[in-house]
Amino acid sequence: MARKITYQQAINEALDQEMAKDKSVIIMGEDVAGGSGGDGEMDAWGGVLGVTKGLWGKYGDRVMDTPISEAGYVGAAVGAATAGLRPVCELMFIDFMGVCFDQIYNQAAKFRYMFGGKAETPIVIRTMYGAGFRAAAQHSQCLYNMFTAVPGLKVVIPSSPYDVKGLLIQAIRDNDPVIFCEHKVLYTLEGDVPEESYTIPFGEANIVKEGNDVTIVTVGRMVHQAIEAAATLAKEGVSCEVVDLRTTSPLDEETIIESVENTGRLVVVDESTPRCSIATDISAIVAQKAFGSLEAPIEMVTAPHTPVPFNGALEDQYVPSPGRIADAARIVMGYKV
Amino acid sequence: MARKITYQQAINEALDQEMAKDKSVIIMGEDVAGGSGGDGEMDAWGGVLGVTKGLWGKYGDRVMDTPISEAGYVGAAVGAATAGLRPVCELMFIDFMGVCFDQIYNQAAKFRYMFGGKAETPIVIRTMYGAGFRAAAQHSQCLYNMFTAVPGLKVVIPSSPYDVKGLLIQAIRDNDPVIFCEHKVLYTLEGDVPEESYTIPFGEANIVKEGNDVTIVTVGRMVHQAIEAAATLAKEGVSCEVVDLRTTSPLDEETIIESVENTGRLVVVDESTPRCSIATDISAIVAQKAFGSLEAPIEMVTAPHTPVPFNGALEDQYVPSPGRIADAARIVMGYKV
Amino acid sequence: MTANLSVEDLLDAYRTMKTIREFEDRVHVEFAKGGIPGFVHLYAGEEASATGVGMHLKETDKLASNHRGHGHCIAKGVEVKGMMAEIYGKKTGTCHGKGGSMHIADLDTGMMGANGIVGGGPPLACGAALAAKMKGTDGIAVVFCGDGASNQGTTFEAMNLATVWKLPVIFVFENNGYGEATPSNYAVSCEDIADRAVGFGMPGEIVDGHDFFAVHKAFAKAAERARAGEGPSLLEHKLDRFFGHFEGDNQNYRPKGEVKRLREEVCCLKRFGAEVTTNHGVDQAQLSAIDNEVAKLIDEAVAFAEKSPEPDLSALTTDVYINY
Amino acid sequence: MTANLSVEDLLDAYRTMKTIREFEDRVHVEFAKGGIPGFVHLYAGEEASATGVGMHLKETDKLASNHRGHGHCIAKGVEVKGMMAEIYGKKTGTCHGKGGSMHIADLDTGMMGANGIVGGGPPLACGAALAAKMKGTDGIAVVFCGDGASNQGTTFEAMNLATVWKLPVIFVFENNGYGEATPSNYAVSCEDIADRAVGFGMPGEIVDGHDFFAVHKAFAKAAERARAGEGPSLLEHKLDRFFGHFEGDNQNYRPKGEVKRLREEVCCLKRFGAEVTTNHGVDQAQLSAIDNEVAKLIDEAVAFAEKSPEPDLSALTTDVYINY
Ligand SMILES: Cc1ncc(C[n+]2csc(CCOP(=O)(O)OP(=O)(O)O)c2C)c(N)n1
Ligand SMILES: Cc1ncc(C[n+]2csc(CCOP(=O)(O)OP(=O)(O)O)c2C)c(N)n1
Ligand SMILES: [Mg+2]
């Protein structure tokens, strides 16, 4: 159990174990092997960041390079899912959802309902999100809010190597379409990960730090910023409870509400832009369902309502920082009725 | 001023007046003329519901039928906008955004920022949204929440013939990309509309009914459901203030907050599905910025988190009704600390 | 290949075509009476296309359809009663009233779904073909697209992908001359849609879509190729629709008289009847018997649909993951 | 058409090609040193393509580019200093440091933007061509796409639209054999991308993209056609990239030795130099003078970029509509 591997290795291991276990699991995406049909190394890349590296060697044709046709291959994965396969599809950057969104929200997400319960569409779309790589406006977005908005989709945003493995295995076994959002900055994060296969259920938030004064609800990479902020605040005598949503759909309302009922104060931290976001979502639910417990306004810490800038200093300012989270917590702590 | 025309006629008139005034305004979309290149009537349709009917006759080649290639022609409109035209592009149903979203949110919306302020992209995308036509899951969605989430886009959702004309003219003259959402059920709605050209500024909500007990914030078709609910509630002695947002981006926070500061109670009504929506957006802003004035939890009245069902009775139950709005108002009125 | 069509096969073909025609003519009437809600796109006139294809499909083969899907459903073996009830939005419908005309699907019979999104189907069909290939069966998938859909990016991407992965999928373009009100010779940039096949590395063929035999023959070749693992094909069926784009269409974009003339001149049923009674030993009486049988079937389907119950209101939130 | 290239023209062409080469080689070096952030895709090896095209473009003509856009920018006349500063993310950059390598745009010179989305450019170029057509000018638009981008739905849709609307737009496919790590002969379903032209009703031509003269000549014809109102064309430039897909690419997918061999065997600069000194009355000394000039220009650009200030932090929320 003390084995430490990276977030990236944990993903690879989850894929490997599920492919070994279930022949209907296949992988497709741009360069998920890399080099198909060429004269160089066949399994040259394993995805643009090497996350699927080695799987082609083990599973051959079940790891399929695609043309740059996201709508085409995502749609093919959707069709294959209705016909008995369990495709894990890689959308290289979440920013590219705009060229294939229809196949996700109008097709995959709606089949079960629209067909009167007759369809199952067990597809996982793994995709990389978030800022921090100086990758500029079209390669740094979050956009998980748009998927969370879609009835019929499940949305997973793992924050640690342990979680990413367990949640990915769960996602592959789920019979609904799952959008699986991996933060590019987390790939190199190391953590304890059991070697054996395990699952983490959807819709169960993780209280990564207990506390009594302020609830900080967040997800993905921001969990780490929140923990850092909580550590700072602890020195000031403020006790924060940090809730990692793990999945934004299904959403673990219960844990959020219980925590706010205990602390009376809420800060929501979301790397995404501020409008119609996870931040507003959590705020709204609490303002409706835990209003009586609230002792202060709800603070949201998000990116500004702008595209992601290229320049490093601007990008660093763009992403919610532990400092800004701590400031928000100080505001709710200082609120006087 | 006492002239009554329909919402649909008001749109047509706005387009007509702007095309007459400014040669750079062009229209493109599927069947916006209808019949191009055939042996029948050339201007056969004027859009699938006849909204642009007659404009081809007046403006000829400036009204362009397109192939069924939304990404292609929306992208062409975007490119044309950066090159000096002011295209008004018709996306027949908002549900089709998934096949052309990239050109909207990654291209049009980001140019100005990403290019350091060097680009202007004056494009309007007119599109039909909403339930009520038994048009089922892929032709009845709202989805304006997804556009509202995008920095760089403006989102307009007019509720009346008067508004739709003034807001469309404003949209055409705006230098940013505008998503203009027309509710299919409203096209036949009649109302007073001045013959002369006029504009309604973005970001200024309209208080369609003043009141002191509950603020109902809403937009688009739901404005009418809210007014109906307010009338019912008035008989029960509950005075509702109904705020029509008119535009969700920019958002008139001031009017919302002032109203809630006065009434102390908020019901948000949104035809869209509940997650990461306009409903959560407004709720969150109020829970942060007008918390001290709130005397009750914020209630949201939305569609359920499901696709839109085909069956009429189910669809009628799907759409927020005056009855459900009134119930929500009664809940916030009945809240005891 | 046409050679091995027995009389029984021909009567089956006729029954399918006639069922589609009666179904559509009746939906047209019932829609006008106000009994049917929503958007309805009728397939009348194009029956030979679905039927000539459908006869080659096994239950395990897959079919992805479009908004004009009734004919494809019937040709793939979906129950007519359930379809009619679905179009009426009833609980007994194929999708329990939650889908409607544009979303009839019946995965058990290999019908992957009509589709409200033009170009929605081609990638899905590729996926079904991939599943067949991966499982090592000789299963195939077919997708029906209109001329309008031929210009949608998803369609092109799917064709490319089909060849890259050598998938057993067949792209059937039903070119009925119009995408809504816009003529295909305006919106399609090449002479014939079949011209596009070469750019996607697959064989392409123009087929007279009013001629059952031509459709049957061309598809036999494509299906054989697909089942043999040799990859996809493109077929362009030239044909006509007898009704408007949707029910309620004024059809002003059509030259005067076109609509009227079509039923006279290019009716696939008439043509089929003449051909089989003249050259294939089929009796007019046999066809008439089928006509009666089909008329009864459709009457029953309408009666069934009309008297079927509405879905329970609780169905609003079933068949989808919801947590609040 | 090659005939009317004066010595001055040829020296201009050489200057452009050399500027691109030096720019890219230097960015490669500076990136490795850690001075340049983000994703950078270098154009070295493909210079004849951008240059042969760019020489036909007026400032009012428009160019839509892709992620590998530095060469296109330079050929379209974007200032090298501003470009370098942009790549460094500096305030003095073409986009004030907010765009970076993948988003350099300079609408004043007709450069509509690099693009981070594969297939993002073709529809945009159609729009620019439409604007020229509507305004009644003889302006044209050109879009550069890779072989990988040739399979994107937007690209196909744009080609269809261009013919339907008879737009003065030219689709240049720079086929460098790979889309990232995936060979084009795997991902493109037909023999040559040029084979697709017929399916979109436009002429298509295969061009040796390492040969400036071939590029120049083929584009002259396409541009003439477009300016005359006769519609779009497709050109497939066969060429090679000398660096990896992006900086940091291990290039394992390439056969051993390929990278090394290319600079030896298919360098467009070498080939151009030999040709013009042998057959067009250009002096080696003239070329050397340009080499020196360019080396200095690039040195200055790097120095300028390095010493330029970062953008003000307040720039985070400018250049976009914000209301909170
Ligand atoms: C993406 C998308 N764009 C537009 C529409 C609206 N629409 C529905 S059917 C249709 C015409 C389709 O024409 P074609 O493919 O030729 O099929 P036909 O109706 O002729 O059978 C259009 C434009 C749609 N449903 N989806
Ligand atoms: C829609 C989209 N899909 C994938 C990518 C990732 N990506 C960037 S460049 C590239 C390869 C492009 O290949 P090609 O078009 O041949 O251009 P080249 O890099 O060879 O110049 C890919 C897959 C992207 N940026 N956008
Ligand atoms: Mg058609």
Ligand SMILES: [Mg+2]
């Ligand atoms: Mg390439």
